[in-house]
Amino acid sequence: xxxxxxxxxxxxxxxxxxxxxxxxxxxxxxxxxxxxxxxxxxxxxxxxxxxxxxxxxxxxxxxxxxxxxxxxxxxxxxxxxxxxxxxxxxxxxxxxxxxxxxxxxxxxxxxxxxxxxxxxxxxxxxxxxxxxxxxxxxxxxxxxxxxxxxxxxxxxxxxxxxxxxxxxxxxxxxxxxxxxxxxxxxxxxxxx
Numbered sequence: 001x002x003x004x005x006x007x008x009x010x011x012x013x014x015x016x017x018x019x020x021x022x023x024x025x026x027x028x029x030x031x032x033x034x035x036x037x038x039x040x041x042x043x044x045x046x047x048x049x050x051x052x053x054x055x056x057x058x059x060x061x062x063x064x065x066x067x068x069x070x071x072x073x074x075x076x077x078x079x080x081x082x083x084x085x086x087x088x089x090x091x092x093x094x095x096x097x098x099x100x101x102x103x104x105x106x107x108x109x110x111x112x113x114x115x116x117x118x119x120x121x122x123x124x125x126x127x128x129x130x131x132x133x134x135x136x137x138x139x140x141x142x143x144x145x146x147x148x149x150x151x152x153x154x155x156x157x158x159x160x161x162x163x164x165x166x167x168x169x170x171x172x173x174x175x176x177x178x179x180x181x182x183x184x185x186x187x188x189x190x191x192x
Contacts, residue, residue: 023064023065023066023067024115024116024117024118025066025067025116025117025118025119025120026066026067026068026069026111026114026116026118026119026120027057027058027061027066027067027068027069027119027120027122028069028071028101028119028120028121028122028123028133028137029054029057029058029068029069029070029071029081029085029122029123030071030101030121030122030123030124030129030130030133031071031072031073031123031124031125031129031130032047032050032051032054032081032082032084032085032122032123032124033072033073033075033078033079033080033081033082033124034078034079034080034081034082035075035077035078035079036082036124036125036152037051037082040078041075041077041078042154043154044124044125044152044153044154044165045152045153045154045155045164045165045166045169046152046165047124047152049149049152050122050123050124050149050150050151050152051082051084051085051150051152052084053122053147053149053150053185054084054085054122054123054147054150055084055085056150056185056189057120057122057147057150057185057188057189058085060189060192061120062088064192067114067116068087068091068092069091069092069093069094069107069110069111070085070087070091070092070093070094071093071094071095071096071101071105071107071123071129071133072093072094072095072096073095073096073097073129074095074096074097081093092110094106094107094110099128099129099132100129100132100133100136101129101132101133101136102133102136102137102140103136108140111142116142117142117143118142118143118144118145119137119142119143119144119145120145120146120147120188121133121134121137121144121145121146121147122146122147122150122151123150123151124151124152124153125151125152125153125154126148126151126152126153126168126169126172126173127153127156127168127169127171127172128153130146130151130172131172131175131176134146134176134179134180135176135179137179137180138179138180143180144176144179144180144181145180145181145182145183145188146173146176146179146180146181146182146183147183147184147185147188148169148173148182148183148184149184149185150185151169151173152165152169153165153168153169153172154168155168156168
């Protein structure tokens with residue numbers, strides 16, 4: 001009887017371990033690179049705050065053994081991923097030449113092979129690469145959650161009209177609600 005109980009215990013432990021390893025959620029950190037920080041070629045509005053929140057998400061995923069994917073734009077100088085969210089061994093890094101992180105990178109195939117159904121996205125710039133990744137992920141059938149305060153952007157000008165970074169950021173997040181959930185770092189971590 002003890003042997004049967006022990007065998008069932010082992011079987012349950014193995015099954016439970018497999019269930020934990022096959023979590024269907026991935027964190028996508030988009031372009032949190034040095035050139036977006038003060039002194040960089042394309043400094044954003046308050047990138048430090050966004051990176052600090054992204055770091056909290058990254059720590060959460062690492063602690064819970066979640067899948068972490070870093071995406072970086074092929075850009076120099078200062079194209080390195082920022083120190084607050086640098087990859088560690090075992091975390092996948094995709095380098096892209098386009099705005100859309102899924103275009104010509106193998107990202108979708110990697111997520112599919114990893115049985116990912118849900119993606120949590122954050123990064124830079126809110127209205128460019130982060131937005132493009134979210135829309136593409138949605139169109140590929142992933143359930144998307146954008147962590148808005150872990151994203152940053154900059155002022156943009158069109159027809160001699162300047163739209164502030166805060167306005168660009170908020171209008172982009174308002175639009176992205178049509179592609180998934182938009183939450184704060186605190187809201188996300190509180191529900192996980």
